[in-house]
Amino acid sequence: QNSKIIGILQGIDQYKINDLEDSLDGMLGRLNELSLRQKISNMLNSEEGKIVFEYEHSQGILEKMEKKLYSHRNFIAHISDKDDYFRGAENRLIQNKLMLLFRAFVLGKLGSEYNKEDLQKISKYIEDRYRN
Secondary structure, X not given: OHHHHHHHHHOOOHHHHHHHHHHHHHHHXXXXXXXXXXXXXXXXXXXXXXXXXXXXXXXXXXXXXXXHHHHHHHHHHHOOOOOOOOOHHHHHHHHHHHHHHHHHHHHHHOOOOOOHHHHHHHHHHHHHHHHO
């Protein structure tokens, strides 16, 4: 079986082998990194994420929103024609909630305290503004 692999590799020109090596080096260098999907899930399920996205958690729609958030990134990056991304008011809603979550993360990393009740009130305000 090794001889088959060697034969195949001998038939590939050197440029393709170099590209393959570069590609493998790039992939192997990221083995311990979290995927975008894992990062999104961790962010939304963090303490702050549970406050900001309380409605989505309580309605059992968080998993669908996670998938849509990931697909939206693919839509922006690859101009996909899939229908699984945010549009219109929903886009503005998720954008404002993610900005709020990002601000809470930054405050936490800076060692500043934030009031969880205020974070919850602001999140509710954002939801009310876009749901009505």
